[in-house]
Amino acid sequence: MRIGINSPVVVQLPGAFSPWEADAGIAELGTIAEAADTLGFDFLTCSEHVMVPADIAAQRGGTYWDPLATFGHLAARTSRIRLATQVLVLGYHHPLAIAKRYGTLDLVSGGRLVLGLGVGSLEEEFALLGVRFEGRGAVADDALRALRAALSTRTPSYDGPHFSFSDVVVSPHAVQPHVPFWIGGRTPRSLRRAVELADGWVPFGLSPGELAAMLARADLPAGFEVVLTPGAALDPSGAAAAAVDALGALEEAGATAASVRIAAESASHYVEQLHALAQLRR
Known part of the structure; x- marks a missing residue:
């Protein structure tokens, strides 16, 4: 079982993050990413919320770093660790926008992208973004x-019930x-x-x-990834x-991989x- 790092700092859920993370920035995160890369951990994560309504942030948290900007920086400070969005909400983006932006990230990182993707559950965020909440599962598929x-591919084409494109260059x-x-x-x-449309599952x-x-x-x-997270932080x-x-x-x-x-x-x-965790796994 491989071990990835559920990145600190970038997501601050109430009751689940340490006080030091509230004042940490990219310098601290970059140092941690470099250590994880050197020690052989499999991936780093970064989740997505565009915005969280203030009354909901008390339960879900309000701090969510943008994965694309965050991973663009960390890609330049690491060489082998994979960069996993955990997760992007499909309904917030056109598939071609994801293909362009995160395809570029895959290029600049040397092919280290993992796209964690989800249907989304925060109806208020859908409404704020002007995206339809009902029927989001079919749209996501x-x-x-x-x-x-x-x-x-440079010249993709697709024709489906919700998305269709051809004669385009990405x-x-x-x-x-x-x-x-x-x-x-x-x-x-x-x-x-x-199982039907992807390569792995990241339950919570x-x-x-x-x-x-x-x-x-x-x-x-065969080769299907099951990425599980322990119930509590490891010490x-x-x-x-x-x-x-x-x-x-x-x-x-x-589990085939742990996101810790x-x-x-x-x-x-x-x-x-x-360092201590790396020693335990040897």
Whole structure:
């Protein structure tokens, strides 16, 4: 099971982030990314919300760094670690816009893009962006097919129920012949969407037992990624046995990769924790 880093600083969920993150910036994040890259961790994450209504931010948080700008900077400071959007909301973007912007990121990072994609659940955000909330699942399915057709070619074409294009040039475009798609969600439908239209599944808010049961009922194709997150932040230097047990539980549930949060009191302590976690996995 590979281990990726659920990046600190870029998302600050109430009760789930450390106080030091509130005042940290790109310098601290870049130092952490460089350490994760050097230590052999598999990916870094960055999520997306364009805006969060003030009354909802108390529950969901209001700080969400833009993935494209964030990863553009981190790509220049790292050399091998993958850059995973976890997740982009499909309904907020035309597939060609994602293909151009994130295809360019794939190019400048040397083919390290992973597109985590989701249908979206915050109706108020859809309304603020002028995007229809009802029927978003069907639109997302068509967007996934259109995006796959557009990402890795200069002259894409596609004709679907919601998106259609031809005789267009998208340059630059992704350098990976097949950019991995990971679908976020917590429902059986999200897992079916991932199996049918993507390369992996990134669930949230489910217990290991629920995850194992859902995965047992699914016919997963060869190479399919199951990216799971421990229920609590890992403390590999202060509670090594608990960290090992948490990762083991994910493997037992069917994870091919873990997206972990790290308990830390500062950016420098975070780097120390990454070193300790790397030692535990050797």
